[in-house]
Amino acid sequence: MNDFDIIIVGGGIAGASLGAEVAAKRRTLIVEAEDQCGFHSTGRSAAFYLESYGGPAIAELTIASGPFLERPPSDFSERGFLFRRGGLSLSDGPWPEVPDRVVALRIEREALELMVPGLRPRWTRALFEPGCADIDVAALHGAFLGQFRRAGGTVATDSRLEQASWSDGAWSVSLAGSSNLRAAMLVDAAGAWGDEVAVRCDVAPLGLEPKRRTMVQLRVGRSGLKGLPLVNDAGGTFYFKGEGDRTLWLSPHDEIPSAPGDVAPEEIDIAIAIARFQEVVDWPVEQVERSWAGLRTFAPDRLPVYGFDPAMPQFFWCVGQGGFGIQTSPAAGRLAASLLLGQPPDPTVAHIGLGAFSPARFRR
Ligand SMILES: Cc1cc2nc3c(=O)[nH]c(=O)nc-3n(C[C@H](O)[C@H](O)[C@H](O)COP(=O)(O)OP(=O)(O)OC[C@H]3O[C@@H](n4cnc5c(N)ncnc54)[C@H](O)[C@@H]3O)c2cc1C
Numbered sequence: 001m002n003d004f005d006i007i008i009v010g011g012g013i014a015g016a017s018l019g020a021e022v023a024a025k026r027r028t029l030i031v032e033a034e035d036q037c038g039f040h041s042t043g044r045s046a047a048f049y050l051e052s053y054g055g056p057a058i059a060e061l062t063i064a065s066g067p068f069l070e071r072p073p074s075d076f077s078e079r080g081f082l083f084r085r086g087g088l089s090l091s092d093g094p095w096p097e098v099p100d101r102v103v104a105l106r107i108e109r110e111a112l113e114l115m116v117p118g119l120r121p122r123w124t125r126a127l128f129e130p131g132c133a134d135i136d137v138a139a140l141h142g143a144f145l146g147q148f149r150r151a152g153g154t155v156a157t158d159s160r161l162e163q164a165s166w167s168d169g170a171w172s173v174s175l176a177g178s179s180n181l182r183a184a185m186l187v188d189a190a191g192a193w194g195d196e197v198a199v200r201c202d203v204a205p206l207g208l209e210p211k212r213r214t215m216v217q218l219r220v221g222r223s224g225l226k227g228l229p230l231v232n233d234a235g236g237t238f239y240f241k242g243e244g245d246r247t248l249w250l251s252p253h254d255e256i257p258s259a260p261g262d263v264a265p266e267e268i269d270i271a272i273a274i275a276r277f278q279e280v281v282d283w284p285v286e287q288v289e290r291s292w293a294g295l296r297t298f299a300p301d302r303l304p305v306y307g308f309d310p311a312m313p314q315f316f317w318c319v320g321q322g323g324f325g326i327q328t329s330p331a332a333g334r335l336a337a338s339l340l341l342g343q344p345p346d347p348t349v350a351h352i353g354l355g356a357f358s359p360a361r362f363r364r
Pocket of ligand 1: 001010011012013014031032034036037038039040041042043044045046047048049115128150160161162180190191192193197213214215293294295296297319321322323324325326327330364
């Protein structure tokens with residue numbers, strides 16, 4: 001007799017959103033190596049929802065997640081997770097492009113100056129996405145874990161998967177500091193450790209690439225920032241958004257290949273962020289209040305991976321969430337759950353083609 005039907009490795013937003021969908025139907029355990037589930041990427045994000053981000057295939061997942069994030073079912077959360085601010089994609093050349101289904105308005109320089117006072121002359125136009133919003137990531141992640149537990153799921157923190165082997169029709173899973181468990185299926189939702197976990201389970205890695213991203217909280221000599229749109233550039237070299245009246249979150253949009261781990265920001269990336277920021281607006285930089293970094297993990301084609309491994313059909317991949325794992329989590333959790341359980345997808349995601357996300361694309 002197995003201890004669990006499903007063991008999910010990793011308690012970040014990927015494992016939690018999938019777990020929330022399956023716990024009522026299968027005995028499910030989430031194992032998390034750290035003492036809290038949001039310690040790595042999920043707890044370090046820039047916390048925005050931007051439908052154009054990541055290209056057309058990701059936009060489908062994001063747009064399908066929007067209504068849930070905006071108005072979740074009342075038994076999931078009493079309030080929504082999105083706080084609209086709009087997003088501006090600045091250009092010093094042609095109009096930026098957005099995927100077909102994304103609503104975006106063209107803004108010429110004159111109007112742009114009113115939206116971003118102090119904008120340097122170089123930026124001549126922008127696309128405005130009215131749907132861009134902040135996400136309350138901690139509340140969303142907590143709500144997924146809450147639904148998971150209410151449906152009967154178990155979360156074990158401080159429980160690193162060390163090794164797992166498939167024999168006699170079940171996984172035998174060894175966790176740090178505890179006895180072995182048996183489960184019918186294993187889900188790899190280990191973020192930056194996705195390939196490492198696969199190897200510990202005798203499954204070939206996919207070639208996942210964790211990349212470090214830096215965030216800086218700046219105080220500047222200008223007030224009224226909190227309600228400003230998210231500002232990025234079409235070339236992908238920075239983004240910033242107001243945090244307090246005179247503070248903002250800024251990123252140099254870096255993607256530094258890194259080993260999985262508890263990454264920290266480098267001085268050089270903070271300096272690059274500030275230098276790029278100063279080319280966007282004339283707001284005096286007063287102080288770096290804090291900085292942090294996290295890993296965004298990509299499959300080789302930068303699309304997420306949901307599905308059973310073709311060579312090990314009881315090993316399920318739920319990895320490669322890159323820089324969009326929070327904003328896509330409701331749709332991703334539902335799609336992955338339908339594949340894992342072999343059931344028809346929820347109507348809210350039934351239109352989304354799954355071929356692009358299958359691990360089979362890396363096994364040909
Ligand atoms: C700076 C930054 C900004 C971002 N901004 C945004 C944004 O604005 N919007 C957005 O949608 N996304 C954003 N992202 C991306 C988003 O944060 C990620 O896509 C998402 O958090 C990935 O979730 P995850 O559950 O896959 O990974 P994680 O949250 O890293 O969870 C994986 C978990 O697996 C655990 N684990 C690893 N190995 C083992 C093991 N052997 N046993 C047990 N547990 C294990 C880890 O401890 C970890 O907690 C950003 C990311 C960063 C770093």
